[in-house]
Amino acid sequence: MNPTSEPHAKPRRGISTLQLVVLTIAANALVILQGAFVRATGSGAGCGRHWPLCNGEVVPLSGGVHTAIEFTHRLLSLGVLILGAWLFARVWRMRRENPGLFAFTVAATVFLLIEAGLGALTVLWGLTGDNQSIERGLMVATHLVNSLLLVGSLAGVLLYARPRPPAWPLRLRGQGPLGTVLAIGLVGMLFLMFSGGIAAMGNTMFPSASLAEGIAADFDPDSHPLIRLRILHPIIGITVGIYLFLSLGTAWWIKPAPEGRVLAQGLLGVYLVQLGVGTLNLALLAPIVLQLLHLGLAVVSFFLLAALTVVLLAAPAKRSVRATAGARADPAMERT
Numbered sequence: 001m002n003p004t005s006e007p008h009a010k011p012r013r014g015i016s017t018l019q020l021v022v023l024t025i026a027a028n029a030l031v032i033l034q035g036a037f038v039r040a041t042g043s044g045a046g047c048g049r050h051w052p053l054c055n056g057e058v059v060p061l062s063g064g065v066h067t068a069i070e071f072t073h074r075l076l077s078l079g080v081l082i083l084g085a086w087l088f089a090r091v092w093r094m095r096r097e098n099p100g101l102f103a104f105t106v107a108a109t110v111f112l113l114i115e116a117g118l119g120a121l122t123v124l125w126g127l128t129g130d131n132q133s134i135e136r137g138l139m140v141a142t143h144l145v146n147s148l149l150l151v152g153s154l155a156g157v158l159l160y161a162r163p164r165p166p167a168w169p170l171r172l173r174g175q176g177p178l179g180t181v182l183a184i185g186l187v188g189m190l191f192l193m194f195s196g197g198i199a200a201m202g203n204t205m206f207p208s209a210s211l212a213e214g215i216a217a218d219f220d221p222d223s224h225p226l227i228r229l230r231i232l233h234p235i236i237g238i239t240v241g242i243y244l245f246l247s248l249g250t251a252w253w254i255k256p257a258p259e260g261r262v263l264a265q266g267l268l269g270v271y272l273v274q275l276g277v278g279t280l281n282l283a284l285l286a287p288i289v290l291q292l293l294h295l296g297l298a299v300v301s302f303f304l305l306a307a308l309t310v311v312l313l314a315a316p317a318k319r320s321v322r323a324t325a326g327a328r329a330d331p332a333m334e335r336t
Helices: 017-040 063-093 099-126 134-161 176-205 209-219 225-231 230-253 256-281 288-314 319-336
Strands: none
Touching: 017 063, 017 288, 063 099, 063 176, 063 288, 063 319, 099 134, 134 176, 134 225, 134 288, 176 225, 176 230, 209 319, 225 319, 230 288, 256 288
8 A cells, every 4th residue: 555645644734745845846946947047147146256145244235136136046045945944844754654755855855955055166166257167067057957856856755745656665676678768868858957057058158149150159169168068958959859759658668657648748748849949049049038948848847757757667567557457447347
């Protein structure tokens, strides 16, 4: 019998665990998008090289728009940390009755703390403002990858916070090529996000006057490394997209879990839209609105892929799925 998030718990007053998880996911997604807005507007240096203070003050009473944007981002990030601590404290009391929820909450907490640490180092090391170093590009890319790992962990938290969570522990053995197929997809999307961070920094620090000028700069051996590397992002995006189409079909054939079908269809739909938005973003020279939309779709895509991975690895083997479906159909056949 699968554990539930709160199987025999006394009725709670206030927010439920599931509602808290949804709120935490929404807040983290907002922080990720807000971080991209900070980068795109050049507001990362709005608080100088001070952290956790802002220009040496707890609450900056002076400064321009950039200071307001950066300080707002820090306030929301603090709110996310508080939500994360609240969620961890809630789940800690449920760790024995719902170990799957606890495991993914621990992972999400670790990535959340890393997220905060990377943000602090970005400021303290001066990787903001007009800094055009390759180190800044690598930091932005690493930060985005960690953001996806956090989102993927939260996808698992959401699944196990539901009244009917997947089985636990996940079936990592005896799955044939399923685990490998899914792992390659996850790694591919992480690599895509890393290249997206490099491309975003190249577009932000070295904007082009036209698409033709930008493409020419991509192949110019004298261009900055952040410019020359950004051409890899669309190539990786198309490659990962083709792999997802092929691998998800393979995964469904290996283990046709009913719940996984909806997630797979949603993932492919979102990824197709993401490719379209990415193409438009490239053609229009990366306006901020499209940058945020493109990143948001990437976050949703990885969330769906992570959720699909958990559902498929938790589901029974192919024969068991078909046997269960057949058993459910027998009573209906008998009645006819």
